[in-house]
Amino acid sequence: MIGKIEISRAVTALLAICFLAAAPILGIMYGTTSAVTFGSFTLISPLELALVSISARTIPVNLVVPGLIVILIIVFFGRFFCGWICPMGILLENSHVLTIRKRRKGVGALWKNREKWAILLPILAASFLFGFTAPYIFSPPGVVYRTILSLMFRGVIGADLMVIFLILALDLFAIHYGRTWCNTICPLGTAISSLSFINFVKPKVDHKRCIDFDFNCLDCERICPMRIPVTRADRWAMMECNKCLKCWASCPVKAVKIDGFSRVLHGMIERPYPVFAAKKTQAQKSSRLSMAGPSQPLSSS
Amino acid sequence: MRITRREFFKLLAEGAAALGILKIASLIPSWARMDIVRPPGAVEEEFFNSLCVRCAICLEVCPTRAIVLADFQDGVSAVDTPKIDPITGPCEFFRGRCEEVMQCSKFCPTGALQLADRHGVKMGTAELSPDRCLAYIGKECVVCDEMCPVPEAITLTSDLKPVFNGTKCVGCGICVYHCPAEPKALTLRPEGAKRTKWLK
Amino acid sequence: MGYQFSIHHAHMSSGMIKQGRKLENKRISRRGFLKVLGGLAVTAGAAAVFWEMWRPKGGPSPTRTLKPNVYTQNGKSLVSIVKGNSDTDIETLVRRAVDAIGGIGKIVSTGKTVVIKPAVLTSDPNCAPDPVVVAAIAKMAKEAGGTVIVAETSGNGDTAYNLSKVGITLAAQDVGAEVRALPSEEEILIEVPLGTKLTTVKTYPTVYNCDVLVSVPRLKRHGSTAVTMSLKNMMGTVPQSEMNRLHNVDLSQCIADLNTVMKPDLTVVDATYAMAGQGPTGGEMVEMDTVMASGDPVAIDMVAAERLHKLEQQLGIASFDPAEVRHINSAAALGVGTNNIDDMTIIEESIS
Numbered sequence: 001m002i003g004k005i006e007i008s009r010a011v012t013a014l015l016a017i018c019f020l021a022a023a024p025i026l027g028i029m030y031g032t033t034s035a036v037t038f039g040s041f042t043l044i045s046p047l048e049l050a051l052v053s054i055s056a057r058t059i060p061v062n063l064v065v066p067g068l069i070v071i072l073i074i075v076f077f078g079r080f081f082c083g084w085i086c087p088m089g090i091l092l093e094n095s096h097v098l099t100i101r102k103r104r105k106g107v108g109a110l111w112k113n114r115e116k117w118a119i120l121l122p123i124l125a126a127s128f129l130f131g132f133t134a135p136y137i138f139s140p141p142g143v144v145y146r147t148i149l150s151l152m153f154r155g156v157i158g159a160d161l162m163v164i165f166l167i168l169a170l171d172l173f174a175i176h177y178g179r180t181w182c183n184t185i186c187p188l189g190t191a192i193s194s195l196s197f198i199n200f201v202k203p204k205v206d207h208k209r210c211i212d213f214d215f216n217c218l219d220c221e222r223i224c225p226m227r228i229p230v231t232r233a234d235r236w237a238m239m240e241c242n243k244c245l246k247c248w249a250s251c252p253v254k255a256v257k258i259d260g261f262s263r264v265l266h267g268m269i270e271r272p273y274p275v276f277a278a279k280k281t282q283a284q285k286s287s288r289l290s291m292a293g294p295s296q297p298l299s300s301s
Numbered sequence: 302m303r304i305t306r307r308e309f310f311k312l313l314a315e316g317a318a319a320l321g322i323l324k325i326a327s328l329i330p331s332w333a334r335m336d337i338v339r340p341p342g343a344v345e346e347e348f349f350n351s352l353c354v355r356c357a358i359c360l361e362v363c364p365t366r367a368i369v370l371a372d373f374q375d376g377v378s379a380v381d382t383p384k385i386d387p388i389t390g391p392c393e394f395f396r397g398r399c400e401e402v403m404q405c406s407k408f409c410p411t412g413a414l415q416l417a418d419r420h421g422v423k424m425g426t427a428e429l430s431p432d433r434c435l436a437y438i439g440k441e442c443v444v445c446d447e448m449c450p451v452p453e454a455i456t457l458t459s460d461l462k463p464v465f466n467g468t469k470c471v472g473c474g475i476c477v478y479h480c481p482a483e484p485k486a487l488t489l490r491p492e493g494a495k496r497t498k499w500l501k
Numbered sequence: 502m503g504y505q506f507s508i509h510h511a512h513m514s515s516g517m518i519k520q521g522r523k524l525e526n527k528r529i530s531r532r533g534f535l536k537v538l539g540g541l542a543v544t545a546g547a548a549a550v551f552w553e554m555w556r557p558k559g560g561p562s563p564t565r566t567l568k569p570n571v572y573t574q575n576g577k578s579l580v581s582i583v584k585g586n587s588d589t590d591i592e593t594l595v596r597r598a599v600d601a602i603g604g605i606g607k608i609v610s611t612g613k614t615v616v617i618k619p620a621v622l623t624s625d626p627n628c629a630p631d632p633v634v635v636a637a638i639a640k641m642a643k644e645a646g647g648t649v650i651v652a653e654t655s656g657n658g659d660t661a662y663n664l665s666k667v668g669i670t671l672a673a674q675d676v677g678a679e680v681r682a683l684p685s686e687e688e689i690l691i692e693v694p695l696g697t698k699l700t701t702v703k704t705y706p707t708v709y710n711c712d713v714l715v716s717v718p719r720l721k722r723h724g725s726t727a728v729t730m731s732l733k734n735m736m737g738t739v740p741q742s743e744m745n746r747l748h749n750v751d752l753s754q755c756i757a758d759l760n761t762v763m764k765p766d767l768t769v770v771d772a773t774y775a776m777a778g779q780g781p782t783g784g785e786m787v788e789m790d791t792v793m794a795s796g797d798p799v800a801i802d803m804v805a806a807e808r809l810h811k812l813e814q815q816l817g818i819a820s821f822d823p824a825e826v827r828h829i830n831s832a833a834a835l836g837v838g839t840n841n842i843d844d845m846t847i848i849e850e851s852i853s
Contacts, residue, residue: 024361035356035410042410048354052411055351060412114308118315125320131347132327134377136355146381149357150370154389159372160381364659397624397658436725441752441827443724444745448657450623452783461725475657481745 005245006093009083013090020145021152032145033188034136035066042066046074047139047191055127071195078196081141082182082189083242088140088164092171092179093225093244103177108221108229110237112176113183116190123187137163139188140181179225183240196239202259203238203247205231209255216280220247220256230256329377337375338385338425338472338491340368341394342406342414344499352413352499355381359405359414364398366390367474368405383414385424387474387489395419395473396450415497423495425472429465433486436462445476445487467493567695567761567836572602572796574846578839579603580795580804581848589790589852591773595637598769598794601848605638608713608766608796611646616711617678618765620718620734623657624666627786630719630771632672634792638715638769639678649678652707654737656744660684681707688740695835696758698751708738708763716765716798720772720789720805722780725752726828727821728806729781731768731798732756732837733828738763757831760798764837768801769794775809778818787812799838800845802829 023029030037035044042062049067053059059067074081082089106112126132136142137160147161167181174180182189203220211217212231220230226240230247248256340359343349360368360383367390368383375384383405385392393399406414427445435442446455446463454469455476472494477487572579581601583594599605609615617638621629639649651673655663660682664670670680683705691709693699708714716731723729733756736744747755772791776784789812795801806823813820833840 030358030361030408031356031410034354035358037358037408037410044354044410048356052352052354056348060352063411066410114304114312115315118312118319122316122319122323126323126327127351130324130327131351132323132378133351133353134326134380135323137380142355146355146357146370149361153360153366154369156369158370158381391658393658398662400624435748440749441725442748444748446724447622447781449782450625457724479657479745481748483749 003249005249009244010090010094012084013087016085017087017145017148021148024149024153032149033139033141043070045188046071046195047188048136050124050191051127051133051136054124055131055133074192074195076198076200078199078201078239078241078243079189079192080201080243081192082186083244086141086182087144088167089179089182089242091164091168092181095168095172099172099174101173101175104175105177105222106227107218108224108232109176109178109227110229110233110240113227113240115184116186119185120187120190135187138186140164140167140186141188176227177222178227182242183226193239196241199235199238199241200259201243201261202241203230203245203256204259206255206257207231209253211253211255213285214280216284217252219250219252223247223250326377336491337371337379337382338387338474338489339494339496340383340385340403340405340414341392341399341419341422341424341473342403342409342417343424343496344413344415345496348499349413349496350378350382352411353382354411354413356410357381357383358408358410359383362404362408363390364404365393367392385474385489387477388485391475391478392424392473393475394422394424395471397475412499415499417497421495422497423471423493424474425489425491426467426470426493427465427472427474427476428488428490429463430486430488431462433482433484434463435482435486442481444479444481448475448479450475567764568766570796570838571607572767577844577846578795578797578800579846579848580793580797580800581850582791582793582804582808583850583852584789584791585852586790587788591631591633591792592637592640593852594773594790594792595634595769595794596641597850597852598792599638599641599767601850602794602796605641605767606645609642609645609647613647613712614710615642615647615649615713615715616708617642617649617651617673617715617717618708618734618737619651619653619669620729620737621653621655621660621663621667621669622781623655624663625782626667627774627776628719628721628782629663629667629669630717631773632668634769634771634773635669635717636672636676636678638717639673640676642713642715643677647713649673649676650681650707650711651678652681652683652705654683654705654740654744656737656741683707683738684740691762693758693762695761696755697835698754699747699758702747702759702762703740703743704738704763705740713767714763714765716768718768718770719774719776720770720791720793720809721776722778722784722809722821724780726756727826728802728809728823728829730770730802730805731765732760732802732832735759735763735765753827754831756828757835757837760832760837761835765798767794767796768798770801770805772805772808775812777809777813777816785816785818787816797838797845799829799832799840802826802832803840803842804845804847 033045034048044063044066049063123135143160143163147158150156150158171181223246224230226242228237228240248258367385369386370381371379371384373380394403406416431437443457443463446457449455451469451471454466456464458464474489477489480487570578579602581598583598585594619630619635642649654660664680673680686705688703689706690701690703692701716734718730718734721729726733770793772789772793774786775789777787778785793801793805806826810820810823829840
């Protein structure tokens with residue numbers, strides 16, 4: 001059952017692609033997710049800026065303001081690109097029906113995302129040590145947009161399109177739940193989430209309504225594609241949030257609120273199926289550890 | 302988030318492995334063609350692949366559609382960077398739609414392509430294969446000489462066969478584009494390219 | 502206690518639960534088969550209609566074939582050569598040249614479509630005729646009551662850009678003429694019944710359907726055909742891809758064949774500055790302050806070639822033999838005009 005939110009997000013991603021394809025014909029904007037130019041005014045994505053600066057050993061002066069604008073948007077609004085604009089993300093979410101194996105569910109298993117650092121940091125190091133910046137081709141939105149532009153302007157499809165299929169195949173074989181590429185591997189995603197310090201728009205659990213203490217619910221955590229433990233997340237865990245609004249939509253008691261958007265979303269809750277949670281035993285209630293799966297709980301600081 | 306020592310070392314090992322893989326990937330020789338002709342205004346090759354963020358803006362703004370994106374055959378380090386394909390479009394930086402301002406260099410956001418005086422830029426050199434040239438097989442054709450925007454880059458022998466002067470050639474590829482022979486008697490090679498200096 | 506309701510993991514796979522649908526083993530019915538057949542027939546019919554609409558069409562029998570030259574006297578083609586000096590107004594030169602052979606009124610009357618075809622090869626103004634010359638002819642044609650269009654296909658680069666860069670667009674629009682870059686139109690395929698090597702050629706509706714065609718080249722040398730003037734100027738009425746093909750076939754003969762269907766009614770050669778030594782690009786611009794006009798493209802090419810040859814001899818540059826220019830001789834052989842001096846009357850004038 002596809003919810004309204006999922007449709008809105010897919011439509012937004014599609015509109016972004018249409019805009020990107022139409023803009024150069026109208027002459028208002030050129031570029032892809034790496035960098036865009038509006039004629040006199042450019043914007044550059046933070047990962048690209050980092051790679052250029054590191055491999056060239058200096059930050060090009062004309063890129064300071066373009067990079068800063070994008071960084072500030074990310075600092076204040078977080079990782080919304082991954083949830084609403086990235087075509088790869090939409091594709092991955094909707095292809096999970098094709099998952100090869102049954103995925104292991106681990107509630108709020110954010111700790112499983114750590115591999116991404118073993119990917120982003122070597123990429124930065126490689127650009128520093130031997131000027132190797134080819135990992136640009138592993139930025140899927142860049143690949144999708146470049147393919148479209150190459151098709152429109154040159155009539156050819158680049159070979160790097162197979163990266164998309166590679167990532168899709170990888171994700172279908174993933175062991176753990178959620179958008180594995182997005183939360184464990186994608187260097188662009190990692191870069192964005194590591195900048196989302198202030199992050200105005202994020203889910204917040206109203207603990208007076210949350211039934212987790214009495215029932216085995218945690219629907220919000222089970223559904224989060226970024227594996228964020230929604231009920232217990234501190235602001236550092238929430239940096240991963242890509243604003244997909246699934247936690248908000250799946251809470252049976254409307255305990256998840258979205259900071260800053262509650263009024264707007266107020267009437268839009270969708271509950272396609274009633275959810276019955278099982279009542280917890282006393283022992284379960286006293287041990288919150290049992291809900292966190294085989295991992296450590298979050299830092300209690 | 303707390304991390305155990307075990308996990309930390311696991312990550313470190315994974316990171317080292319990733320770095321190793323990246324290093325090997327950067328060393329993969331481009332087995333087919335290392336003959337990429339860059340758009341005019343390109344900085345030296347060692348900086349080019351670092352500065353280019355593969356945004357494809359140059360591809361979009363080129364008025365002659367001369368710019369295409371390199372593929373894997375041009376080397377892993379250069380995938381998706383811009384190169385000139387003169388068969389699909391001539392580069393008109395020396396004479397034509399870009400003679401006043403090189404559009405690609407004007408819009409490049411990172412400075413991989415920089416505006417430069419068109420008299421100081423050389424993209425490469427055109428090379429003639431006499432066995433395919435219409436003039437050398439006895440037909441009446443000097444289209445390359447007609448179209449060449451550089452005086453003296455192509456001259457004609459007394460029996461009207463074109464002779465190419467590599468040092469004067471600016472590598473714009475107009476001759477390649479217009480060559481009516483099938484297959485083309487001309488190719489654009491990157492030899493002799495003079496790149497712009499990268500100003501930090 | 503505890504009956505447990507199962508936790509509904511309905512939302513787990515992001516909302517898209519596939520409904521399995523069993524594909525039954527259906528046999529196609531007669532009705533279905535006829536429907537498919539009908540659909541194919543309709544598609545084939547629609548495709549045929551579209552193909553008819555979009556394919557390059559062979560035109561009706563050429564309307565521009567070898568009309569007789571109206572600028573004659575006692576059966577001889579008239580060629581006028583008007584020379585001034587550096588201060589002479591160029592428009593005056595043009596008007597004198599055309600009036601000397603009989604005036605533009607002989608071919609243009611009210612309501613006629615006049616296409617002026619300048620030779621604009623590149624964006625270099627030296628390679629193209631002076632915009633003042635083009636504007637002068639446009640003005641004269643308008644005064645005679647015609648609708649004037651300036652049309653061209655550049656061999657090199659973007660036609661609209663080139664026309665604008667050499668100054669023709671602005672000059673023509675100032676006198677009320679429309680400027681058309683031919684590549685923006687759809688190509689048509691026409692037959693060349695008198696052609697020896699060319700049987701069909703692609704061209705554009707504007708030049709093919711006009712009433713009057715005026716060729717306006719500059720006096721220039723050429724690498725392979727020795728000179729490029731009125732006859733070679735007609736290469737600019739075909740698409741760039743066709744220009745390539747003509748080089749592959751036999752350039753000089755194709756120029757001659759092309760002129761049998763694209764014969765200009767009037768030619769005005771801009772010799773205010775001539776390109777000598779090398780051409781059609783990169784040659785030396787020599788001031789000659791001359792404008793020539795004729796209704797016979799072969800005759801004017803012949804005379805102009807001789808003048809250019811004389812100029813090069815004066816300058817001491819290696820020259821060509823004007824009697825050996827292949828495309829001029831081939832065009833004469835096909836009857837486009839005459840290359841024999843005895844069949845021409847040359848009117849020379851000097852304006853101070």
